[in-house]
Amino acid sequence: MNPFPSILIRGTITFLAALIVHIVFWRAKRPPREMAWLVFLFLALPLALYSFLFLVCRDAAATSWVLAFIWHTALSAAYIMTYPPIQAGCPSLKIVLAVNRAGRKGLSLEEITDLFSEEAMFGDRFNDLIEDGLISWKYDTWGISGTGQLIARFFIFYRKLLKLPLGEG
Amino acid sequence: MTAGGNITGPGIAFPVLIALSVLLPPLIHLIVSRGMGLYRDKALRQKGAIVSVIAGAAVLLILFIVLEPARAPGSGWPWKIIYLLGIYFLFGYVYFHIFNMSETARRIRILAHGHREGRMVKEELTQNYTRREMVEIRVARLLALGELRKRDSRYIGGKGLLIPPARAVFAFRRLLRLDR
Numbered sequence: 001m002n003p004f005p006s007i008l009i010r011g012t013i014t015f016l017a018a019l020i021v022h023i024v025f026w027r028a029k030r031p032p033r034e035m036a037w038l039v040f041l042f043l044a045l046p047l048a049l050y051s052f053l054f055l056v057c058r059d060a061a062a063t064s065w066v067l068a069f070i071w072h073t074a075l076s077a078a079y080i081m082t083y084p085p086i087q088a089g090c091p092s093l094k095i096v097l098a099v100n101r102a103g104r105k106g107l108s109l110e111e112i113t114d115l116f117s118e119e120a121m122f123g124d125r126f127n128d129l130i131e132d133g134l135i136s137w138k139y140d141t142w143g144i145s146g147t148g149q150l151i152a153r154f155f156i157f158y159r160k161l162l163k164l165p166l167g168e169g
Numbered sequence: 170m171t172a173g174g175n176i177t178g179p180g181i182a183f184p185v186l187i188a189l190s191v192l193l194p195p196l197i198h199l200i201v202s203r204g205m206g207l208y209r210d211k212a213l214r215q216k217g218a219i220v221s222v223i224a225g226a227a228v229l230l231i232l233f234i235v236l237e238p239a240r241a242p243g244s245g246w247p248w249k250i251i252y253l254l255g256i257y258f259l260f261g262y263v264y265f266h267i268f269n270m271s272e273t274a275r276r277i278r279i280l281a282h283g284h285r286e287g288r289m290v291k292e293e294l295t296q297n298y299t300r301r302e303m304v305e306i307r308v309a310r311l312l313a314l315g316e317l318r319k320r321d322s323r324y325i326g327g328k329g330l331l332i333p334p335a336r337a338v339f340a341f342r343r344l345l346r347l348d349r
Contacts, residue, residue, distance in 0.1 A: 002248050003245075085338060090338060093334070093338055108324070122298055122300070125275040
């Protein structure tokens with residue numbers, strides 16, 4: 001019997017289980033440092049579970065758990081990367097829906113701009129960075145934390161590698 | 170189970186192909202953007218990342234044919250391709266989001282600004298990055314993608330490809346109660 005259907009099913013089931021726990025927790029109380037919690041829920045906990053299954057099985061069964069975990073990880077990574085636009089309410093998608101709702105009459109640039117408050121467009125994202133510990137209050141001004149520096153350096157290096165200027169946000 | 174209980178087949182070809190599923194999207198994008206100088210225009214950058222992911226799938230399939238010659242009936246190779254392409258497109262989607270973050274995320278822009286300046290004053294940032302400017306950047310991107318069209322001085326719907334994902338995103342926001 002081909003093992004791949006069962007591998008795909010196992011990886012999908014553990015992903016869905018993590019997703020259900022995530023939905024239930026978030027609906028009850030949205031935690032601080034959401035990305036860290038998502039990584040814990042979708043990657044760290046399943047890694048522990050799959051490691052256990054790998055250790056108690058032998059040969060082909062052990063390999064099948066590794067392949068199931070890779071499938072689980074791919075699904076989870078895709079969800080984790082989708083979460084920031086969900087959490088931030090992605091302005092581009094909001095514009096698309098508003099213009100679509102306006103029908104043939106369409107919207108002017110002013111009307112589109114009025115869909116957003118200054119706080120929603122900028123302040124909320126600034127506050128997200130504070131909450132995630134990526135920027136912090138230093139003396140009398142805001143500065144980037146060590147992790148924030150790492151992320152900034154990574155993206156600056158990555159854009160240089162692609163020979164592209166930094167994105168406009 | 171496949172012969173001998175070996176799921177991935179003989180040798181290390183399949184594990185190598187799995188590893189390549191993660192590495193190919195950024196590698197192909199690097200070749201396309203830096204090496205060939207394609208899709209570097211502001212309006213085309215996201216398209217460049219999407220094209221690179223699709224091109225990478227073709228490369229992966231060719232490598233599969235070359236490295237996995239045992240395609241006898243009953244060897245389960247169609248399932249291997251399904252698994253491999255599934256992994257590839259999921260990681261390709263992850264890569265596209267990483268690129269998109271570098272291109273469009275306000276949080277990355279704020280971090281890059283802080284890294285460059287060493288300090289940040291929230292009020293100064295608010296003055297530099299106005300709501301109007303951020304909306305203009307997004308409208309220009311949506312025009313370039315064909316998701317908006319301009320008629321006289323008004324914007325109307327375009328291709329409509331982003332409408333289903335947009336509805337899904339806002340439905341999921343409601344499910345997670347993020348609007349509280």
